[in-house]
Amino acid sequence: MGSNMAEAHPVGFQWVMEAKERGAPVFHIDPRFTRTSAHADLHVPLRAGTDIAFLGGVVNHILSNELDFREYVVAYTNASFLLREDYRDTEDLDGLFSGYDPETGAYDPASWQYESVEEKHAGRDADSAAKEQSSSYQHGSGGPRVEGGSDRIAADPTLRHPRCVYQVLKRHFSRYTPEMVARVCGVSEEVFRAVCDAWTANSGREHTAALVYSVGWTQHTTGSQCIRAGAIVQLLLGNIGRPGGGVFALRGHASIQGSTDIPTLFNLLPGYLPMPTPEHTDLSSYVDSIRADHQKGFWRAADTYAVSLLKEFWGDRATADNDYCFDYLPRITGDHGTYRTVMDMVDGKVFGYFLLGQNPAVGSAHGRLQRLGMANLDWLVVRDLTMIESATFWRDSPEVETGEIAPERCRTEVFFFPAASHVEKEGTFTQTQRMLQWREKAVEPRDDQRSELWFFYHLGRRLRERLAGSTDERDRPLLDLWWDYAVVDDEPQAADVLRRVNGVDLTADRAVGGYTELKADGTTAAGCWIYSGVYADEVNQAARRKPGREQNLYATEWGWAWPMNRRVLYNRASADPEGRPWSERKALVWWDAEHGRWVGHDVPDFERDKPPDYVPEEGSVGVEALRGDDPFIMQADGKGWLFAPSGLQDGPLPTHYEPHESPVRNPLYGQQGNPTRKVYGRPDNPSNPAPPEPHGEVFPFVLTTSRLTEHHTAGGMSRTLPHLAELQPELFVEVSPRLARERGLEHLGWAHLVTSRAVVEARVVVTDRIPPLRVEDRVVHQVWLPYHWGTTGLVRGDSANDLFGVVVDPNVFIQETKVATCDVRPGRRPRGPALLDFLAGYRRRAGITADTGTHVLTAGPGAEGPAHTEEES
Amino acid sequence: MTEHSLYGPLDDVAGEAGYDDHPPRMGFFTDTSVCIGCKACEVACKEWNGVPADDFDLLGMSFDNTGHLGANAWRHVAFVEQRAQDLGMPSFDRPGDGSGPESRTDFRWLMSSDVCKHCTHAGCLDVCPTGALFRTEFGTVVVQQDICNGCGYCVSGCPYGVIERREGDGRAQKCTLCYDRLRAGEEPACAKACPTDSIQFGEVDELRDRAAARVAALHERGEVGARLYGADPDDGVGGTGAFFLLMDEPEVYGLPPDPVVPTRDLPAMWKRAGLAAVAFAAAAAVAFAGGR
Numbered sequence A: 001m002g003s004n005m006a007e008a009h010p011v012g013f014q015w016v017m018e019a020k021e022r023g024a025p026v027f028h029i030d031p032r033f034t035r036t037s038a039h040a041d042l043h044v045p046l047r048a049g050t051d052i053a054f055l056g057g058v059v060n061h062i063l064s065n066e067l068d069f070r071e072y073v074v075a076y077t078n079a080s081f082l083l084r085e086d087y088r089d090t091e092d093l094d095g096l097f098s099g100y101d102p103e104t105g106a107y108d109p110a111s112w113q114y115e116s117v118e119e120k121h122a123g124r125d126a127d128s129a130a131k132e133q134s135s136s137y138q139h140g141s142g143g144p145r146v147e148g149g150s151d152r153i154a155a156d157p158t159l160r161h162p163r164c165v166y167q168v169l170k171r172h173f174s175r176y177t178p179e180m181v182a183r184v185c186g187v188s189e190e191v192f193r194a195v196c197d198a199w200t201a202n203s204g205r206e207h208t209a210a211l212v213y214s215v216g217w218t219q220h221t222t223g224s225q226c227i228r229a230g231a232i233v234q235l236l237l238g239n240i241g242r243p244g245g246g247v248f249a250l251r252g253h254a255s256i257q258g259s260t261d262i263p264t265l266f267n268l269l270p271g272y273l274p275m276p277t278p279e280h281t282d283l284s285s286y287v288d289s290i291r292a293d294h295q296k297g298f299w300r301a302a303d304t305y306a307v308s309l310l311k312e313f314w315g316d317r318a319t320a321d322n323d324y325c326f327d328y329l330p331r332i333t334g335d336h337g338t339y340r341t342v343m344d345m346v347d348g349k350v351f352g353y354f355l356l357g358q359n360p361a362v363g364s365a366h367g368r369l370q371r372l373g374m375a376n377l378d379w380l381v382v383r384d385l386t387m388i389e390s391a392t393f394w395r396d397s398p399e400v401e402t403g404e405i406a407p408e409r410c411r412t413e414v415f416f417f418p419a420a421s422h423v424e425k426e427g428t429f430t431q432t433q434r435m436l437q438w439r440e441k442a443v444e445p446r447d448d449q450r451s452e453l454w455f456f457y458h459l460g461r462r463l464r465e466r467l468a469g470s471t472d473e474r475d476r477p478l479l480d481l482w483w484d485y486a487v488v489d490d491e492p493q494a495a496d497v498l499r500r501v502n503g504v505d506l507t508a509d510r511a512v513g514g515y516t517e518l519k520a521d522g523t524t525a526a527g528c529w530i531y532s533g534v535y536a537d538e539v540n541q542a543a544r545r546k547p548g549r550e551q552n553l554y555a556t557e558w559g560w561a562w563p564m565n566r567r568v569l570y571n572r573a574s575a576d577p578e579g580r581p582w583s584e585r586k587a588l589v590w591w592d593a594e595h596g597r598w599v600g601h602d603v604p605d606f607e608r609d610k611p612p613d614y615v616p617e618e619g620s621v622g623v624e625a626l627r628g629d630d631p632f633i634m635q636a637d638g639k640g641w642l643f644a645p646s647g648l649q650d651g652p653l654p655t656h657y658e659p660h661e662s663p664v665r666n667p668l669y670g671q672q673g674n675p676t677r678k679v680y681g682r683p684d685n686p687s688n689p690a691p692p693e694p695h696g697e698v699f700p701f702v703l704t705t706s707r708l709t710e711h712h713t714a715g716g717m718s719r720t721l722p723h724l725a726e727l728q729p730e731l732f733v734e735v736s737p738r739l740a741r742e743r744g745l746e747h748l749g750w751a752h753l754v755t756s757r758a759v760v761e762a763r764v765v766v767t768d769r770i771p772p773l774r775v776e777d778r779v780v781h782q783v784w785l786p787y788h789w790g791t792t793g794l795v796r797g798d799s800a801n802d803l804f805g806v807v808v809d810p811n812v813f814i815q816e817t818k819v820a821t822c823d824v825r826p827g828r829r830p831r832g833p834a835l836l837d838f839l840a841g842y843r844r845r846a847g848i849t850a851d852t853g854t855h856v857l858t859a860g861p862g863a864e865g866p867a868h869t870e871e872e873s
Numbered sequence B: 001m002t003e004h005s006l007y008g009p010l011d012d013v014a015g016e017a018g019y020d021d022h023p024p025r026m027g028f029f030t031d032t033s034v035c036i037g038c039k040a041c042e043v044a045c046k047e048w049n050g051v052p053a054d055d056f057d058l059l060g061m062s063f064d065n066t067g068h069l070g071a072n073a074w075r076h077v078a079f080v081e082q083r084a085q086d087l088g089m090p091s092f093d094r095p096g097d098g099s100g101p102e103s104r105t106d107f108r109w110l111m112s113s114d115v116c117k118h119c120t121h122a123g124c125l126d127v128c129p130t131g132a133l134f135r136t137e138f139g140t141v142v143v144q145q146d147i148c149n150g151c152g153y154c155v156s157g158c159p160y161g162v163i164e165r166r167e168g169d170g171r172a173q174k175c176t177l178c179y180d181r182l183r184a185g186e187e188p189a190c191a192k193a194c195p196t197d198s199i200q201f202g203e204v205d206e207l208r209d210r211a212a213a214r215v216a217a218l219h220e221r222g223e224v225g226a227r228l229y230g231a232d233p234d235d236g237v238g239g240t241g242a243f244f245l246l247m248d249e250p251e252v253y254g255l256p257p258d259p260v261v262p263t264r265d266l267p268a269m270w271k272r273a274g275l276a277a278v279a280f281a282a283a284a285a286v287a288f289a290g291g292r
Helices: A010-021 A051-064 A070-076 A165-172 A178-185 A189-201 A223-236 A283-290 A298-317 A323-328 A338-346 A367-374 A389-396 A398-402 A452-467 A473-479 A494-502 A737-743 A833-845 B040-049 B123-127 B153-157 B179-183 B189-193 B204-220 B262-291
Strands: A027-029 A042-044 A211-213 A247-249 A352-356 A379-384 A413-418 A427-430 A435-439 A589-592 A597-600 A701-706 A732-735 A750-754 A759-766 A773-775 A778-780 A782-786 A820-826 B026-031 B075-083 B107-115 B133-135 B141-143 B199-203 B227-229 B242-246
Touching (some): A027 A189, A051 A165, A070 A223, A178 A189, A178 A773, A283 A298, A283 A323, A338 A367, A367 A389, A379 A389, A389 A398, A389 A413, A427 A494, A452 A473, A737 A759, A737 A820, A759 A833, B040 B075, B040 B189, B107 B242, B123 B133, B123 B262, B199 B204, B204 B227
Parallel strands (some): A027 A042, A379 A413, A732 A759
Antiparallel strands (some): A773 A778, B026 B199, B133 B141
16 A cells, blocks of 8 residues: 555565465555556555545444454553543544643644653653644654653453453444545445455464565655554554565665664664754653653663663763763754755755765655755755756756846855765665665765765865864764774775774773663763674675575575664564464464473564563562563563554544545544644645645645656656656656546546645646546546656656655655645646746735635534734744 | 478477577576566666666556656566456456445456567578577577567567667677676576566576466465466477566556467468469470470
8 A cells, every 4th residue: 555566666576476476465555556456356446545544444444343363462562451431533523532731733742642651751752842843753773752651551351341452442443444444535335345355364373464665655744644554454463573565665775774773864873763852951851851760661761772872973082071072972952854944945044965875856745845945055965976956956947947046146155075875885775674774885986986985085084184172062063973984095985984983882892782782881982772693793794695595484594684684574473372273374483392492483572591481679660561462562561552642643543534634524524634634834845735725626636746666766776867857858747548438548648736825737648547536426537646756867847745745644754745736737838037927916816815725623512723823833 | 491490389499599518498487466566677678688768658547657668768667557357358448437435346457567578480590681689598589689680580489579770770689688697697687686586587497387376376365367388398489488477467567368470380481372373384384285
């Protein structure tokens, strides 16, 4: 679902093809019929942005028919835990949960906690700044803290108590009936039931089903909850931690997983440690904010991860006396995400910008805003393989055509640095399975092309030289850095960096074997605790290439996967509470009573010698508090969460909200859209009106975008190469034959698409692969176009991302670029300044102001919440 | 003709061409049932063989912007969009014409990577007057660029329309089955790049067995449209070294249903021409004799 795996991840798709050959039925649930659908047993087209309604229907089907894997659910999930009496569900509040504040557009999650969790602990995450800081993403791999997770939690193992998670879940999804799925998603009841039957029939003791998603799920204002919905289905069916099960996130680039593990995100430090905030006055207050006093799991040891990271940053300078230089870390005070930063650029608050392998002028939502922001900087550094649009916007962007950017007056000084490509440098890729794979340098980079490592190492070195002797306090963090990586012929050695990422025992100058060896006393340093073990025994484990045919199915000697080379996360759940495989067919790890240890085909994701019947002593915390049947060892209560008592900004359970821009009123609740989405209401970021606002008919069609196999994201690596450019030479828009007739569009003729932000022209491709859908009592047309084109390269065209505005999920700040509304007209678009008048005309006809789309609260009788415009938020 | 067979099954293609000691016949089995249309084969082929890019034209033929095999496309991935009612024969409507939210039923999207067939009896080779086209020790058919004079006989000699002269250069171009890679013990670039093993490279005999088993397995699964194309030594070109598993009629993919090497009838034609000559000579003789 939400994935075009065959086209966007063709190399990984070979394994789907192999599974299919072995008899696995493949279902593809996606708005378009793609190259993935071509190989599915069944393609289920649905309206873009309605995945949660569909999945909610699946949950309802499972619970109404008691098709859940009951033993698994009772033992391994929080289904039996009781919730507080003051919890109110969307069933009670017309689509809202308890704790909503219309003024801030945010929740106080205190009432979502387990009943037995003490009041004083609950809601510590609930400060008003939480939404601004994208706090739930900070929880990263560890899940959010639950104070009291290690204590006995009030539960009803019979699952009958009206306040137990199971019953709350059942009630929450009770209105997601097949009829409702048909009304919301445009999927017939018959087809929907076929999916439910196949999914449940292929789950249980003897069978498992895998769920694959990509950015078709994430790039929504409900992106995080979409994944939660998938996880709930998989937990109910016992498909987590078991062979052939799982929820697979396919990620976009070669090492995009690596770029969150060792993050390029403003709110994270390596290994999903959160960035500190001004409230964290010292190291201990920071560490305490990550872990609760009474919780289970490996996040209890967050102090060892944090201190080791600080030691890696500042080496000998970091001592117990100076709190390991904790004060050197910058503090975040709010939203500093990429979109906020671009708006700050427009507003003149940002002066310089680095772009590394990123082309926001084409690849980010609201391209016009991106380009106007970059045109208002003092300096811009672009490191890329070719001269991309983000380096040339000042002379050839659409805004030059409209007169909004004048090349001779654009103040931004652009520095372009040619980058070495992946074959011209060594290092690791971390792919979607969390596996690090070492790649060698095949050829020397030409001319001035250099690796990222070279660039940053020498940038740091030169900055430090320039500042040498400075007595200014603010220069200390830079001057005190432990900046002595091995360098050969000017090139920093990636293997040495990887060793330092792995972690080093400073007392013996020895690479540590894993994160359990890290210490909080300053005797170890580690650049990313979850990567500890990748350099165990002083060996680059990521460079292992023992062929799969010489190993078992899990091929644990091919590359290295974090954590601790485990290939299936939470694989303790592949065995029953007594430690026996649920079935022989699906055996993965199990308890070997004779030798007193966990064994199996994969590296057990559990303490090796903790027996299945282990019950911790009263009052233990952290790892010791994990029972022998707590498979979810990173969770604060050791269980898989059907219900998320903390950690999410927009509710403990997934709920269908309409996209920010939608042609229909939410059929499920009075609450139309996600009530906590961030709307950035400002005149240069207009929204198309959506019900209950009037004039939605000006933009009657659903717009969605994605990639083609033939091009790479924003096109810098493909539009410049003739052998790729010729395969998909031009921007095109796919429309159904019926829409083509309605709008007078000719196959291979021109059309232009209009939103309140932009107008984009494309060649028309009429195809049955993008079918119109019946939603409620009307026909909804969807149109799709790829987003790879721009103003440079061998093949050029308008950028589809210009059509989108900036509205984001409140948890992780991902933009909603998988769905918006638009108009489609035949012929080419207006050019030059006439284009601005054309757009203004559309905005006038739709009555669009900065307020449009920002009244995020619509629940309750006649309710219209306050506008969340820039001045107010 | 026994010394130089022009038609019919042939056990030892390379031996027939004069190789005494030679490796087994190598070829492709392209299983289109697992092709995902990624076009990695097209790109890998061009990269390895230095084939230039063609025009940057949007063709509107589904996702196919290559169009057909030719001088600058030695691999070509076809994309065929089919509605249920079209299955079996190509549609003359626009793809999906006439469908709405209720009427859309079964829909199929076929993908297939086409390539030079490396025929047992290769029309291009048989008509080449310069010897530029030759049979390799692997039983494949290759153009020697330094010998080709661009006469173009081979273009009309190919029953599949594979070989073509390159514009501006004039010499004939087509797949070499990566002759250089084969001699180095490597598999062809397209097969190497194929992520789903749709393109399988190997000994033709072994590939034919594999293909037959694959068709049987698909039939068992209910894929009754699955069939082999080019695997039959009794067909019009004596079977091909590069053959295909198709999910529908060959015409659906733009392939000729019954290709015949144009030199098939050469012996008969010469025989008839000889007969005619003899008859003419006899008639002339009679005429002269009669005139006396």
